[in-house]
Amino acid sequence: MNKFWNWVRDEDGRTLYLNGTIAEESWFEDEITPAAFKAELMAGEGDITVWINSPGGDCIAASQIYCMLMDYRGAVTVKIDGIAASAASVVAMAGTTVLMAPTALMMVHNPLTVAIGDSEEMKKAVALLDEVKESIINAYEIRTGLSRARLSHLMDAETWLSAHKAVELGFADGLLFGERAEVPEGAADFVFSRRAVTNSLLEKLPHRAEKRIPAGPLYGRLDLLKM
Numbered sequence: 001m002n003k004f005w006n007w008v009r010d011e012d013g014r015t016l017y018l019n020g021t022i023a024e025e026s027w028f029e030d031e032i033t034p035a036a037f038k039a040e041l042m043a044g045e046g047d048i049t050v051w052i053n054s055p056g057g058d059c060i061a062a063s064q065i066y067c068m069l070m071d072y073r074g075a076v077t078v079k080i081d082g083i084a085a086s087a088a089s090v091v092a093m094a095g096t097t098v099l100m101a102p103t104a105l106m107m108v109h110n111p112l113t114v115a116i117g118d119s120e121e122m123k124k125a126v127a128l129l130d131e132v133k134e135s136i137i138n139a140y141e142i143r144t145g146l147s148r149a150r151l152s153h154l155m156d157a158e159t160w161l162s163a164h165k166a167v168e169l170g171f172a173d174g175l176l177f178g179e180r181a182e183v184p185e186g187a188a189d190f191v192f193s194r195r196a197v198t199n200s201l202l203e204k205l206p207h208r209a210e211k212r213i214p215a216g217p218l219y220g221r222l223d224l225l226k227m
Contacts, residue, residue, distance in 0.1 A: 004057075007040055015049045016041075022057030022065070022087050034064050041068055047075040050095065056086025059111055059132060066139060069094035079176060080104045089171070093139040098172040100163035106171055108151075109158035111136065144170030 006017045023033065050069070056062075069076050069091070078095030085107035092098055092106070100106065111132040115125030133155065140151045146169060166172040 003036075004054075005037065005040075009044070013046055013048060014044050015051065017051045018065075018088065018091065019051075019053050020055075022054055022091070023061035034061070037065065038068055041072060045074060047077070048072070049077045049079060050091075052078060052080045052084045052088055052092055053082030054085065054088035054091075055083060056088050056107075059087055059090075059136070062087035062090045063135070065091050066094045080106065080172070081176070083107070090136055090139050092171075093143045097174075098143075099174050099176045100166055100172045101176045102163055104163050104176075106161045106166045107159065108140065108155050108161075108171075110155050140171070146170060 004018065004020050004022055006019070008015045008017065075096040076094060078092050078098045080092060080098070080100045081104060082101075083105045084092045084100075085105070086109060089106050089108050111129055113125060113129060115121050133152070136155070137148050137151045140146070141148060144151070161169065161171060163172065163175050167174060
């Protein structure tokens with residue numbers, strides 16, 4: 001089994017490292033994988049630290065890891081040192097405390113898939129993606145307290161958050177090494193929206209109405225949802 005996680009035990013307790021794509025090979029079709037993750041999680045007790053540097057991956061895997069961490073009896077401190085994008089951002093929401101490196105990024109966007117078939121199959125794919133999106137918003141809403149409409153808008157736009165912006169919106173609680181960082185107010189406070197940038201560029205092009213790029217292409221397989 002090609003694991004995307006690794007446990008380390010030291011004098012400070014247990015630390016879980018989530019690096020790379022979540023469930024790069026299989027999770028949904030492999031009952032052994034979630035069972036193995038849960039067994040290792042429950043093999044000890046006490047507070048744990050979870051370091052995340054992941055571009056995302058399988059929605060089902062992220063959902064199960066999120067639930068396992070939420071159900072864990074000890075405190076879960078999530079530390080993002082690189083990127084927590086897509087499905088990885090969902091896992092991060094399980095932290096009792098979420099901290100980001102000053103240089104780290106978080107990204108939220110809509111779930112992706114591919115549908116092959118007639119118009120009815122396309123409608124089913126759209127309905128499926130809508131429901132998956134609602135389930136993801138649940139995790140964001142619990143942590144941030146933001147309205148579902150605003151969270152939906154952030155996902156629609158494929159939004160990249162700096163550490164300061166993530167804290168401001170409630171996705172994170174603070175910065176790593178914060179006690180040593182003296183950053184001027186607003187210095188690293190940015191949010192990037194791919195859709196906003198695309199539309200801004202298109203507004204400068206002739207015949208923009210005919211050339212507007214549709215957002216939200218479908219990738220992957222209908223039975224393998226990705227973020």
